[in-house]
Amino acid sequence: MQQESSWILDSSLILVAAGTFLLAVSAAVVGSFTFLQKRSLVGDAVAHSILPGVAVAFLFSGTKDPWWLMLGALISGWLSLSLMDFLSRKTKLSQDTAIATVLSVFFGIGILLLTYIQHLESGHQSGLDQFLFGQAAAMKSQELWIYGGLALVLIVCTLIFFKEFKLLSFNPDFAQTLGLPVRGLRILMNSLMVLAIALGIQAVGVVLMAALLITPSAAARNFTDRLKAMIFIAALIAGFSALLGSAISFSAKGMPTGPWIVMCLSILALLSLFLAPKKGMLARMLLQRRHQQKINDENLLKAFYHYGERHANLAQWIRLSDLEEIRDFAEEEQSGALRRLIHKGHLLRKGEAFQFSRAGLDEARRVVRLHRLWEMYLSQRLRLKSDHIHPNAETMEHIISPEIEAQLLEELDYPDKDPHQSPIPYRS
Amino acid sequence: MSIEAFYIILTGALVAASSALLGSFLVLRRMAMLGDAISHAVLPGIVIAFLISGHRESLSLLIGAAASGLLATFLIELLHRKARLQEDASIGISFTWLFAIGVLLISAYTGQVDLDQECVLYGEIAYVPLDQISFGGLWTGPRPVLISATLFVLTLAYIIISFKGLKLLSFNEDHAKSLGIRTQVWHFSFMAMVSLVTVLAFEIVGAILIVALLVVPAATAFLWTRSLVPMLILAVALGIAASAGGYYLALGLNGSIAGAMVSVAGIFLAITVLLKVLVRKKA
Numbered sequence: 001m002q003q004e005s006s007w008i009l010d011s012s013l014i015l016v017a018a019g020t021f022l023l024a025v026s027a028a029v030v031g032s033f034t035f036l037q038k039r040s041l042v043g044d045a046v047a048h049s050i051l052p053g054v055a056v057a058f059l060f061s062g063t064k065d066p067w068w069l070m071l072g073a074l075i076s077g078w079l080s081l082s083l084m085d086f087l088s089r090k091t092k093l094s095q096d097t098a099i100a101t102v103l104s105v106f107f108g109i110g111i112l113l114l115t116y117i118q119h120l121e122s123g124h125q126s127g128l129d130q131f132l133f134g135q136a137a138a139m140k141s142q143e144l145w146i147y148g149g150l151a152l153v154l155i156v157c158t159l160i161f162f163k164e165f166k167l168l169s170f171n172p173d174f175a176q177t178l179g180l181p182v183r184g185l186r187i188l189m190n191s192l193m194v195l196a197i198a199l200g201i202q203a204v205g206v207v208l209m210a211a212l213l214i215t216p217s218a219a220a221r222n223f224t225d226r227l228k229a230m231i232f233i234a235a236l237i238a239g240f241s242a243l244l245g246s247a248i249s250f251s252a253k254g255m256p257t258g259p260w261i262v263m264c265l266s267i268l269a270l271l272s273l274f275l276a277p278k279k280g281m282l283a284r285m286l287l288q289r290r291h292q293q294k295i296n297d298e299n300l301l302k303a304f305y306h307y308g309e310r311h312a313n314l315a316q317w318i319r320l321s322d323l324e325e326i327r328d329f330a331e332e333e334q335s336g337a338l339r340r341l342i343h344k345g346h347l348l349r350k351g352e353a354f355q356f357s358r359a360g361l362d363e364a365r366r367v368v369r370l371h372r373l374w375e376m377y378l379s380q381r382l383r384l385k386s387d388h389i390h391p392n393a394e395t396m397e398h399i400i401s402p403e404i405e406a407q408l409l410e411e412l413d414y415p416d417k418d419p420h421q422s423p424i425p426y427r428s
Numbered sequence: 429m430s431i432e433a434f435y436i437i438l439t440g441a442l443v444a445a446s447s448a449l450l451g452s453f454l455v456l457r458r459m460a461m462l463g464d465a466i467s468h469a470v471l472p473g474i475v476i477a478f479l480i481s482g483h484r485e486s487l488s489l490l491i492g493a494a495a496s497g498l499l500a501t502f503l504i505e506l507l508h509r510k511a512r513l514q515e516d517a518s519i520g521i522s523f524t525w526l527f528a529i530g531v532l533l534i535s536a537y538t539g540q541v542d543l544d545q546e547c548v549l550y551g552e553i554a555y556v557p558l559d560q561i562s563f564g565g566l567w568t569g570p571r572p573v574l575i576s577a578t579l580f581v582l583t584l585a586y587i588i589i590s591f592k593g594l595k596l597l598s599f600n601e602d603h604a605k606s607l608g609i610r611t612q613v614w615h616f617s618f619m620a621m622v623s624l625v626t627v628l629a630f631e632i633v634g635a636i637l638i639v640a641l642l643v644v645p646a647a648t649a650f651l652w653t654r655s656l657v658p659m660l661i662l663a664v665a666l667g668i669a670a671s672a673g674g675y676y677l678a679l680g681l682n683g684s685i686a687g688a689m690v691s692v693a694g695i696f697l698a699i700t701v702l703l704k705v706l707v708r709k710k711a
Contacts, residue, residue, distance in 0.1 A: 100460035104640030108690025211524035
């Protein structure tokens with residue numbers, strides 16, 4: 001007996017997990033275009049607006065038949081989209097206000113109808129509450145088959161029209177000039193979004209639906225620059241979160257599925273946004289710091305070089321205090337740069353004085369050469385006055401790559417002096 | 429009209445009027461959806477404050493809500509500016525996450541928290557007359573009436589005191605800055621007031637419908653007039669009318685009063701939009 005009931009539990013767990021998996025994946029796939037078009041909040045409003053449609057469908061049909069509820073959801077979802085569009089185009093309300101008013105009024109009407117239904121005699125077992133926070137665990141197998149099937153249709157549709165949707169999201173004007181039926185495609189894309197939302201609220205409910213739509217894409221965005229890969233990763237993240245969320249809500253009694261799915265999704269998204277390699281916040285901050293350090297190092301080397309050049313002796317021992325006549329450094333920047341330059345072997349130290357190593361002198365020459373070459377280029381090719389070119393060269397000297405340097409040298413035919421008549425140093 | 433009905437309508441009207449005053453500036457500043465985000469995001473703060481303090485009528489709820497409201501604003505800024513996520517997605521991710529945390533906390537501590545998912549959604553304005561409070565025999569009445577009256581007085585005082593600053597902030601922020609006005613002060617004090625309304629109205633109309641009271645009467649008034657003071661007055665009047673109309677609609681349908689209030693406010697907006705569009709077509 002005990003065994004039998006646990007077997008039933010397991011099989012329904014698998015069914016529910018598979019259902020939420022499909023719903024989440026389809027929302028993530030369709031939602032990646034919502035994300036790209038920066039319509040996250042529109043998606044949120046559509047999700048809230050589906051509530052009255054579901055309630056009216058129940059009142060009208062008297063059943064919780066999935067087809068009726070889907071029809072009601074689609075109609076009110078579409079109605080809300082058109083209304084938002086209408087309000088922001090035909091009245092002086094801003095788009096933001098249009099979204100907020102449609103969202104809240106539809107939701108208010110939905111709540112009114114829902115409470116009305118609950119107080120009806122037939123409404124007690126209606127189970128319409130599940131639309132608010134989602135109760136995937138309460139779904140019957142027939143519903144799961146229908147919703148899962150529709151989710152598959154959505155995914156396939158999006159893949160078929162992938163190229164058109166991509167073009168429409170990134171460059172609608174270009175799509176128009178190519179002769180694509182932009183209006184029709186937009187209607188199709190909106191319909192898919194409304195359908196994905198109507199399905200997704202079965203899993204997470206209307207309030208949290210926006211997360212199912214856009215959070216996977218936000219999480220996937222940092223791992224790739226290619227749209228196909230982004231959608232694939234988003235689908236993976238959504239599917240994983242759906243499975244994990246269902247498992248948690250099954251194992252802990254009374255825990256709603258929807259919020260757990262959103263919880264998993266959000267944590268994955270936050271991890272990705274902060275920690276992803278290359279494009280994550282941390283990676284970019286580190287990269288920025290490395291650039292800043294490189295610039296500080298090069299500026300300090302350059303100051304030593306300028307001092308040596310001014311006193312016609314590049315091999316002399318120079319104190320930090322001597323550099324004051326060249327340039328003011330922030331103390332912290334200077335000590336950090338000094339430490340790194342000694343560590344790299346670009347500077348030699350004797351007590352309080354410093355001297356170029358061979359490699360250090362080459363490096364200093366390189367920076368000064370790039371600066372002066374760029375000044376040369378600006379004054380000769382762009383005809384800028386010689387007193388206008390220094391600030392720009394101060395930036396460019398840290399950026400110019402060896403390839404560009406070679407091109408500059410060729411273009412300018414290996415000049416000896418810069419526009420201020422300072423010699424351009426070449427490798428000894 | 430029974431005294432119960434009067435108390436319910438009065439509470440609704442006071443909350444709606446406070447919301448309409450602040451919401452007008454939200455609409456003018458094109459920040460309506462930020463109000464939506466904050467109203468969702470205060471939930472975990474309220475629940476945690478509830479768990480720590482053990483009851484709902486203390487200052488700790490306010491502090492908790494303010495803290496999580498601030499956290500939401502901070503998170504949105506962090507995602508948008510530092511993690512370079514587009515703004516709509518930053519808002520969407522932050523508030524759904526915080527709201528999910530709030531719902532999970534409520535589910536995890538059912539029994540310990542005198543809050544449920546329904547209260548979060550609908551509020552409990554119908555129970556206003558039951559929650560009596562008395563001040564040494566001087567005045568006896570429902571606590572929510574007292575709270576919402578205080579809220580209204582605070583909001584009105586804030587709007588009167590900072591009228592000039594808010595006006596400049598809403599219509600020409602750059603001009604305000606060039607005049608040497610510290611716009612940040614006005615911005616943050618304004619957002620703090622919005623959070624305050626959200627928290628105090630939370631018990632009464634629920635976390636989500638408060639957005640409707642903030643935005644819908646203000647948007648309706650915005651369509652009727654071009655000057656600020658008439659807009660504020662009209663928005664307040666519409667909010668009060670929605671409260672009274674909503675009560676009787678809910679009575680007729682036997683449904684949620686908060687939902688009905690919002691529906692009536694929505695009807696006002698719909699009529700306004702229809703009239704305006706028709707008039708423009710004729711002209």
